[in-house]
Each structure stands twice: as structure tokens, then as C-alpha cells.
Amino acid sequence: MTGSIASPWTGSPAAAKAPRDPTPLLLLPGIAMLVLMFLVPMVLFFVRTFMEFQGGTAAFLAQARSLLFSQPYLTALATTNWIALIVTLAVLLVGYPIAYYLTTATGPSFSLVVLSIVLPYFTSIIVRTFSWMVLLGEHGLVNDTLRAIGVISEPLPLMYNRLGVLIGMSYVLLPYMVLTLYAAMRGIDTSLVRAAEGLGASGFYTFRRVYFPLSLHGVLSGALIVYILSIGYFITPALMGGQHDIMVAMLIDRELEVAVDWPSAALMSLSLLVVTLALYAIYYRVTDVRRLIGAR
Amino acid sequence: MRRWAAFLLRLYVAAACVCLLAPILIVVILAFSGEGYLHFPPASLSLQWFARFFGDLQWQHALMSSLLIGAIACLVSTTVGFFAAYAFLRAEFRGKKLLLSLMLTPIIVPSIITAIAMYYLAGRLGLIGNFLWLGLCHAVIAMPIVLLILLAALHAVDPNLERAALGLGGSRLRVFYRIVLPLALPGILSAALFAFLASFDELLISLFLAGVRAQTLPVRIWNSLNLQVEPTIAAVSAFLIGVTTLILAADGILRHRRGRRRQTAG
Numbered sequence: 001m002t003g004s005i006a007s008p009w010t011g012s013p014a015a016a017k018a019p020r021d022p023t024p025l026l027l028l029p030g031i032a033m034l035v036l037m038f039l040v041p042m043v044l045f046f047v048r049t050f051m052e053f054q055g056g057t058a059a060f061l062a063q064a065r066s067l068l069f070s071q072p073y074l075t076a077l078a079t080t081n082w083i084a085l086i087v088t089l090a091v092l093l094v095g096y097p098i099a100y101y102l103t104t105a106t107g108p109s110f111s112l113v114v115l116s117i118v119l120p121y122f123t124s125i126i127v128r129t130f131s132w133m134v135l136l137g138e139h140g141l142v143n144d145t146l147r148a149i150g151v152i153s154e155p156l157p158l159m160y161n162r163l164g165v166l167i168g169m170s171y172v173l174l175p176y177m178v179l180t181l182y183a184a185m186r187g188i189d190t191s192l193v194r195a196a197e198g199l200g201a202s203g204f205y206t207f208r209r210v211y212f213p214l215s216l217h218g219v220l221s222g223a224l225i226v227y228i229l230s231i232g233y234f235i236t237p238a239l240m241g242g243q244h245d246i247m248v249a250m251l252i253d254r255e256l257e258v259a260v261d262w263p264s265a266a267l268m269s270l271s272l273l274v275v276t277l278a279l280y281a282i283y284y285r286v287t288d289v290r291r292l293i294g295a296r
Numbered sequence: 297m298r299r300w301a302a303f304l305l306r307l308y309v310a311a312a313c314v315c316l317l318a319p320i321l322i323v324v325i326l327a328f329s330g331e332g333y334l335h336f337p338p339a340s341l342s343l344q345w346f347a348r349f350f351g352d353l354q355w356q357h358a359l360m361s362s363l364l365i366g367a368i369a370c371l372v373s374t375t376v377g378f379f380a381a382y383a384f385l386r387a388e389f390r391g392k393k394l395l396l397s398l399m400l401t402p403i404i405v406p407s408i409i410t411a412i413a414m415y416y417l418a419g420r421l422g423l424i425g426n427f428l429w430l431g432l433c434h435a436v437i438a439m440p441i442v443l444l445i446l447l448a449a450l451h452a453v454d455p456n457l458e459r460a461a462l463g464l465g466g467s468r469l470r471v472f473y474r475i476v477l478p479l480a481l482p483g484i485l486s487a488a489l490f491a492f493l494a495s496f497d498e499l500l501i502s503l504f505l506a507g508v509r510a511q512t513l514p515v516r517i518w519n520s521l522n523l524q525v526e527p528t529i530a531a532v533s534a535f536l537i538g539v540t541t542l543i544l545a546a547d548g549i550l551r552h553r554r555g556r557r558r559q560t561a562g
Binding site: 122135 | 298387388396404406407408416417432433447517533
């Protein structure tokens with residue numbers, strides 16, 4: 001499992017021998033860009049917003065407490081985690097067999113499945129969300145078809161509710177899961193599976209006791225990355241959700257666009273950011289960050 | 297029993313692939329609808345929505361903004377990302393894995409937070425609606441993608457070739473231009489394509505920073521999805537899907553060439 005990850009973190013022998021290697025200096029433009037364009041705005045946004053708060057530290061802490069324990073925030077927090085959990089489980093269940101199939105497939109069928117994963121993956125999120133809006137709307141394809149074959153007489157509410165959010169987000173996040181699982185499964189030594197079968201284990205027993213435990217690493221990485229991306233999600237729930245599907249990211253946006261309340265937006269952003277980075281730290285511990293976008 | 301399981305798996309994967317591709321194909325078909333509203337399947341076909349997309353001054357302006365901002369983001373992030381990827385692969389230093397994971401944080405941090413923070417700074421600096429600034433902001437998001445693609449792609453380039461060139465008396469700069477760059481070129485081009493795509497499809501940062509002047513295609517789609525869904529969006533979406541498809545095809549060709557090089561080198 002870890003064998004495939006052990007590719008060179010060590011530099012070339014040439015770099016090691018040279019006494020003063022200038023190569024690390026090539027990192028500077030990238031670091032500078034991230035610091036100036038990413039870190040500075042982030043820190044400035046938090047620090048300045050909190051500093052500009054009128055009324056001193058005590059009042060600020062009081063407002064922070066009342067905000068973070070307010071009903072809308074707690075509801076959004078619960079909604080966000082619930083949606084993230086369901087989406088993670090859904091894409092795991094849907095994606096696991098696909099990833100497994102990819103490890104066994106060759107030739108055109110392999111290419112076709114990869115295309116089916118990668119084409120949506122690299123299509124704009126807003127386009128993908130729009131296409132589901134067309135499919136799930138009151139007069140969308142799904143409702144029209146069901147009505148035409150007489151299954152239903154009234155259109156089903158498939159959008160502007162929790163179901164729409166779950167479908168849309170699962171569709172957007174499935175490729176991350178499949179690519180992560182596939183990368184992990186490709187490293188599984190299949191001779192172990194054959195050995196178990198040779199010793200007389202049934203197919204299901206072999207899967208449960210040999211293959212699945214070996215793939216757990218990929219399951220954990222995939223679940224983490226999907227969960228991390230889910231809790232910060234904005235576009236799909238904002239377009240496909242109803243009034244009971246307010247996620248934290250949407251609440252932050254609303255705080256700015258509607259209430260123009262920078263301190264509240266900053267507080268909620270900070271809490272979301274801390275959780276995200278904590279999960280990313282776990283991800284960093286359990287997996288290889290180079291697999292973040294499933295780059296092969 | 298086993299054959300049945302294999303058959304069921306194939307059936308399931310085939311169904312899943314249909315579900316994955318269907319939404320995209322349906323939007324492309326809708327874009328050619330001859331009707332006045334979004335209905336599938338369309339009763340007649342026409343190019344009216346594409347005509348409206350390319351004929352409308354506002355959509356044209358959005359397309360130009362997207363292309364310009366994408367070009368800036370692509371150029372900056374590919375250059376910066378290539379240098380970083382090269383250093384990660386060839387140099388020896390402490391904390392390499394930690395530094396890499398820090399440089400990848402822009403794809404982990406929720407875009408709404410990144411967008412608001414960038415909006416805060418741009419507002420202070422009076423840079424809302426500035427194309428160059430928006431391009432640079434997109435470069436921050438695209439750089440981690442460039443980095444990851446190049447780490448995978450440059451992996452196959454043999455460091456011994458550089459060693460040999462250095463040993464034969466080439467200066468570092470000359471070796472970089474004559475050996476490193478040509479060998480890495482297919483990977484760099486792939487990375488550049490995906491960097492462009494990352495900017496071209498980006499919504500939230502553009503939404504906050506575009507102002508009125510620099511509205512990109514995704515921003516315009518977002519605005520009209522929130523007001524009323526007009527069929528022109530299907531044509532714009534189909535156009536974006538077309539760009540993605542072209543970029544994936546180009547990447548496939550580059551990957552193929554990279555594979556051939558690996559064979560001749562190995």
C-alpha cells in the first residue's frame with residue numbers, strides 16, 4: 001500500500017553532490033505569490049475586520065459568542081455536516097465499484113470509464129449544476145419521463161430541496177472519490193486475493209477480509225477529501241437548495257451580501273477555515289498530498 | 297457465481313457512466329434546440345442560441361474577459377508552478393512534504409473564504425474589476441494544479457541527462473534551457489491547459505472581484521441562473537463543455553507523446 005508512495009522525495013544524486021545548489025531558490029516565486037496573494041489577504045481580512053470592530057474586546061467576544069451559538073448558525077452547522085456526511089457516504093458507495101472496475105479493465109472500456117469520470121470532473125461546476133437543474137426541475141427530463149410513463153401524476157419535488165443539493169453535490173464530488181480510490185486500489189497486490197481464493201475462501205469472504213481492508217487507506221483519503229470539499233461548498237447548494245438547506249458557506253455569503261456584517265462573516269469564515277485545515281492536517285498524515293486532485 | 301458478479305459489476309459501471317455523461321450530453325443537445333424554451337428532447341434543432349450567445353455584446357464581453365483573465369492566470373501559474381515543481385523534484389531540503397502541502401492549500405480552503413479575503417484586499421486597493429489583478433488571483437488557485445500535474449509528469453524525466461550535461465561543462469542556465477525545458481515541455485503544456493481551465497471555469501473569486509467591468513462567463517451564467525433561466529445558457533454551457541473536451545483531448549495527445557519519450561529514454 002505504501003510501496004507506490006515511496007517514489008523519490010529525495011533529490012537527484014547531482015543535486016546532493018553539488019555544494020551550493022541554487023535549485024531550492026526556484027521555490028521563491030511560488031512562495032512569494034502564495035504569501036502576497038493568498039496569505040496576506042486572508043490574514044488582513046481576519047485581523048482588520050476584528051480590529052475595526054467598534055466597542056472593545058469584551059463586546060466583541062460577547063458578539064462572537066452570541067453569533068456562534070445563534071440558531072441560524074447552529075442550524076447551518078448541523079445542515080452542513082449532515083449534507084457533507086451523506087454526500088461522502090453516497091459517493092463512496094457509488095464510486096467504490098467504479099474504482100475497482102477501473103483496476104481490472106483494459107483497452108477501450110477502461111478509456112470510456114475514465115472519460116466518464118474525467119469529462120464531468122473538468123467541466124465547470126456551474127455548468128454541471130445547471131445541467132442537473134435542467135434534469136430535475138418541475139418540467140425537467142426526469143419528471144417529464146416519469147409522467148409520460150404514468151408513474152406519477154404530479155411532478156416530484158426534486159430540486160430546491162435537500163434531495164437536489166445531495167444529487168448535485170454528489171455528482172460534482174464523485175470524481176474525487178473515484179480517482180482517489182483508484183490510485184489506492186492500483187497499489188493493492190492482487191496475489192494476496194488470489195492466495196485467499198486458492199486457500200478456498202469465497203469471493204465475498206475474500207473481499208471482506210482481504211481486499212477491502214487493503215483498500216481502507218484509499219477509502220479514508222477519499223472520504224476525507226470529499227468531506228473537506230463538502231463542508232465549504234457554496235455554488236451547488238446555493239442554486240439547488242431550498243430555504244432549509246442553508247450551509248455555512250451560504251450563511252457567510254449572506255452575512256456580507258445582505259447584512260453587510262463583516263465581523264460576523266469573518267467569525268464564521270474563521271471557524272470554517274479552522275475545521276477545514278484541521279481535517280487537511282489529518283489528510284496530510286494519512287495520505288500522499290500529491291494525490292489531491294487525482295493527478296496520475 | 298463469479299461470472300455473475302463480474303457481469304453485474306460491468307452492468308453497474310455502464311449505468312453509472314451513462315448517469316455521469318448524460319447531464320453533460322443533454323445540455324449540449326439542448327444548446328441546439330430550435331424551441332424558445334428549455335425542453336428535452338427538443339422538437340427541432342437550430343443554432344439560434346449560439347447565434348444569440350456570439351451575437352450579444354454582453355456575452356461577447358464576458359467571453360473576452362474570461363479569455364484574457366485565463367491567459368494571465370495560465371501564464372503566471374504555469375511559470376511559477378514549473379519552477380516550484382522542478383525544485384521539489386530535484387532539490388534536497390528539509391520540510392519538503394510540509395511545504396508542498398502548504399502550497400496546495402488554495403485548493404483546500406473553501407473558495408468562499410478565499411474569495412471574500414481577496415475581495416477585502418482588492419476593495420482596499422481599489423482593484424475591483426481589474427483584469428490583471430483577477431488574473432493573478434486566479435493564478436493562486438491554478439498554481440497548485442500546475443504543481444501537482446508537473447510533479448507527476450516530470451517524474452519520468454531522467455535526472456541523469458541533466459547530470460551528464462552539467463558534467464560535460466554546460467552552465468546551469470544553459471542546461472536548464474537546452475535539456476530541462478525541452479524534456480519537460482509536454483508536461484508543461486498539459487499543466488498550462490489545466491491552469492487555463494481552472495481560471496476559465498472559476499466562479500466565486502470572479503463573482504466577488506469582477507465588479508461590472510471584468511464579468512466572466514461563469515459570472516454571467518450565475519447571474520442569469522439566479523434571475524431566470526434562459527436557453528442561451530445552454531449554448532454558453534455547451535461552449536464551456538467544448539473547451540473542456542478540447543483541453544482533455546490535447547492533454548491526451550501530450551500524455552501519449554510523454555509516454556513515447558519515456559520509452560525512448562528508458
